[in-house]
Amino acid sequence: MEKSNTLSELAKALSKVQGLIRPALKTSENGHLKSKYADLGSVFDACRDALAENGLSVVQMPVTDEPGYIALETMLLHASGEYISSRARVKLQKDDPQGAGSGLTYLRRYSLSAALGIVADDDDDGHAASAPRGPQKAQQAPPRTQTPTRPAQPPTGPVLTSGQAQQLHARLGAILAGTKWDGADKDFAAEVLGFRVGSFTDLTVAEAKKLQDAAEREPKLEAA
Template structure:
């Protein structure tokens, strides 16, 4: 090896070592340097804004990574609760069961959830907030009119919609899947809504000015008498939500 080649390699190695030792430049280090130099208020304000945006972006990336990791571990939610609409029965997942199932997995990745609610003119709104320990949070919301089906009083009607929207917003925020167990499949398989439920549904459609054909296409049925009993509540919530907007 020639002396010139050894010298070039030595110089390259020295530069690489210097680069490795060089401090990483971050918005915070720039701000610190500006303070040491006595920078004016305008410069400091810009650097503070840059620092806050940088921290926000880091928190967002941490949130997304934690959420992806948690979702990969969360199991399918079992539908353990039985509800009745007239003579029909169906199974659904309970909010407490969802909490027991997902709580440990979310906590392991620094995630938590909470709800905000509002009720005005019998319209219930639920906001589900998913937050991460690094500070980033995201939210989604749903609104629907109070559920007056059955013989509920005013408080029960609001409470029914409240818990339903909590489950729906939480499932949507986390991308949760729910699956019937064998009993649930047996209870709901093949059953359709009653004549009284059909009349109630058609009256509500007319009341809110809904498009019957659009709903038939949505539920993939040819007539409302073919609507599965387990989807009756979903239809009511959809129509009541529209009623709350008209």
């Protein structure tokens, strides 16, 4: 991470921004898994006004990296001239313009969310605000195939650090973009490993490699 010599004004502004940021609404749907996720537009909608009101702006630019990778630099700027910036990269499944575009979009969404602390929430179209209050029978969701959790036993190898888990999350998101698992890396992990994954920090290094290898074999969907 790079930063200006001072950060006091930026820190004050960022503290106010994080108190105003709304959850990013999950308005995009993975048509194959019927699951929703917050796309890049929703993430920007969650923070755009709060940033502008407090003299902050975000610049995201693709940067040169080694062949087969796409990298992005995200810079948070304050009107005082103070700034912080960080770079993230992912390996491309397809080294072509479509693969680069998918990877770059994912990096923009992931990096912006990480920098500002943006979380995602379901979009219920205002139903929660207008629905009558009081005891009601909960509506049952359609039954889903239950995937078991990991068996209660010690890991068979070293587990991922927090940094490695974040890298895995970013890598899977970029590789799976444009596949039927787009925006559903936890569901993909459950399918491959045979158990529900609460956090990627629970996975071993061997399990992480198994996930990445499986993701790289996942076919892209045909454009409509």
